[in-house]
Amino acid sequence: MSDYQHPYRDSEFVLSQLVGFDALCEAAGLEGINMELATTVIEEAGKLGSGVLAPLNKDGDHKGATISDQAVQQTPGFSEAYQQMVEGGWLSLNAPEDFGGQGLPKVLGTAVNEIWHSANMAFALCPLLSQGAIEALSHHGSEELKNLFLPKLISGEWTGTMNLTEPDAGSDLAAVKSKAIPEGDAYRISGTKIFITWGDHQMTDNIVHLVLARLPDAPAGVKGISLFVVPKFLLDAEGNTTAERNTAFALSLEHKLGIHGSPTCVMEFEGALGYLVGEPHNGLKYMFTMMNDARQGVGLQGLAISERAYQLARQYARDRLQGTRRDGSRIAIIEHPDVRRMLMSMRSTIEAMRALCLMAAAELDHARLVAGDEAALHMARAELYTPIVKGWCTEMSVELTSLGVQVHGGMGFVEETGAAQYFRDARILPIYEGTTGIQALDFIGRKMLSNKGETLAALLADMQETLEQAREADALPDVALANLETAIQLGATTRIFLLENTASEADLAPTTAVNFMMQFGYLTGAWLLVAGAIKARELLAAGNGDPEFLNAKLITARFFLEHMLPRSLSHASTVLSGSASCMELAADQF
Structure with missing residues (x-):
């Protein structure tokens, strides 16, 4: 076994309380697919992740793949682990039933994929790419190509x-x-x-x-x-x-x-x-069919590697003694306020990232599985989320895994603890499948300016509605909800500012795009945590669920609104400052 254990309760909370998994499956006509099954699937996946994939993670980092005579040899143990995934049917969860897949909702597959990437991100990239190939061929391949390649890609044979x-x-x-x-x-x-x-x-x-x-x-x-x-x-x-x-x-x-x-x-x-x-x-x-699927997958990797880094940092903080009380007893560093700040920053942001990744996947399920006039609206929301999932979650993964190193102090800088690996592994995520800048240009251009900001306006309206519900339910303290209100207002302000000025200022969109996307990353994460806080309050009032877990959800949501969400205000201020100072120096002055 390894030190990794998947936080399945939080995934189940998001699936049941925010996604509405049972209602989604019922609307899609998926008989026998419900939260009870989803819970079983996630827990079983967690066993494979912690028991098989996670123990191979360090071997992959230390030994890695090798090449000779134009043939690549994977890390020892990877082939056997892959065969266990194939035999368990894990690679076919979301694939179409016509070609041997199980046809389960993508949002459940997303929750499972988090496990693989937390346990062993380098290994999990292999099935991630296969899933993207399946998506591309399913949507665009001829019947002949589908029959030739999909069954064995879906089974994992190829x-x-x-x-x-x-x-x-x-x-x-x-x-x-x-x-x-x-x-x-x-x-x-x-x-x-x-x-x-x-x-x-x-x-x-x-x-x-x-x-x-x-x-x-x-x-x-x-x-x-x-x-x-x-x-x-x-x-x-x-x-x-x-x-x-x-x-x-x-x-x-x-x-x-x-x-x-x-x-x-x-x-x-x-x-x-x-x-x-x-x-x-x-x-x-x-190829964009494959790339968009992969972009949500890479954003999920940002969540997954951050979760793994958090678990390692949390355990180290519990075990590491530093400082002495008046009675002579030693103090675990988890009692130190600044260590608490770092761990809470990690935990609350991870919960926001998880909610965002699962909600984005659920929007795709609604668009593809639930017929009706709402399909286009769900797809538009999914497409709006995708660059935020990829861009914001991966940028945060670099920060959060770096905090994981910081919690370890000097021991985080040496390889033996494992904290450095997660930091190193995370650094690729804002780069591949389209850099942060490319995601931001997609967000501000294709997803906002191209439709005059209508999809973004609908998202902001949903955020405002949730804020009002949270106040009515007394879900969180007024000071925290005031931060959300300010952030929503600034979201509307920057949207209007860009709509009114990008046509006359050519450099405005490309110079402000990353800040605009990051602004909405923090804002969307905060909104979903507040939605979760409302649900947690309801469950506590009804005497349902684990009070310790539900109260922790309220605390992490409040922390995020008070400590992380204010960053959205800074990003908004940068957007509103325009492009002049960014572009004023001549190229040869750098």
Whole structure:
């Protein structure tokens, strides 16, 4: 066993009290799927996470993946752990039933995925990429491609990857140069791809690469990119893996700051046989299906690694004695006010992040599973949440894992305690699947300015309604709720300011985007904690639930509103200051 235990009670609280899991399943016509089942699933996943995956986490960090003769060997123990996940059916939770999946709501799969990433983030990246490949093929693949690849991706017999960027491209996918030459019903793919997570390993008998490339007649820019499926090993007429290797190889592994157990490959495609997904030149559109799924997944990683760091810091603070009382007894540092400040900052923010990640996933469930006129509104809310989930949660993960190191003091800076690994692992999260700046531009541009801020206005209206309910229920002290009221008002102010001024000030949106997104990260987290506080008050009044747990929810919500939410005011002030000082220096003055 490991020192990690999943905080399943908080996941269950969010699912039952904020998401309304039973009502969601009933509206979607999912017979037999309810909170009782969800609780069982989460608890069983927690056993696998703490008992199997977490003990391999340090091995992945210390030993990592290796490469020789263009073949990647995963960390010892990873293959056996992966097979346990396959045998348990864990990789098929959310996948479509038509191809062997269990068809469970995404929000339940999200709660389970938190466990995998808390337990062993480097390992869990492998099934995360497979889930993204399943999403892309499910939505855009032909029936032939779905029948060929989805059943084995869903069962876990094969894994998936996402091959986007190249040495000269970075985040600018318009610069992609990989080529796809038609050959009968298939294509020959050539080019080099970099930063390919789990691009090669020996845990399964095939790997399904989704690759962006250009056809010979492709127009320039992003409109000329197509998406292809390229298997590691060629398939026979029945769709089974053969011994014949496709010409898609891992050339090298990146030497990274963290997530050492996850092989990050440079991939070379040397005329590899591939199959077109959907229509030509629509590859970027199709890949965004996979990327948006992955972006919520990476935001969830920020939550997960922060939870793991918090658990380690909390236990160290309980055990570490420093200082002496008047009677000569030693004092555990968890009694020190500043250590309490750090632990409360971690705990309250983690609870806000968890509520946000699960609510974002639930909005996708409402949009996809519950038919009706409300589907478009739920999808718009889910799309609004996605850059906040990815951007805010990952930025916070760097801060919170750093606090985990700080709680340990000097011992946090040495590798033996494990605190440093979580800090190192977290640092990639604001970078991959679109940097914080890219998420912020998406939030301020596609998700706010493009629809004149209507979706954001609806969110602010919901926040105001919750505030009024909290006051009526006396859920939290007035001083805490006053902070929320101020933050909501400033959210409305910055929204109007940007709508009125971005057209005339070209640099305004890109210079203020990150602050605008972070402002709404803190505000959305606070809103959801207040919604949880209302539910906790109701349960306490009715004598339902664990009073200790419910009272703790009230305390963490109050702390967040008093200590963390004021940061949204600072971000709002920065947005309202405009772009002048940011852009005034000439480039050669830096």
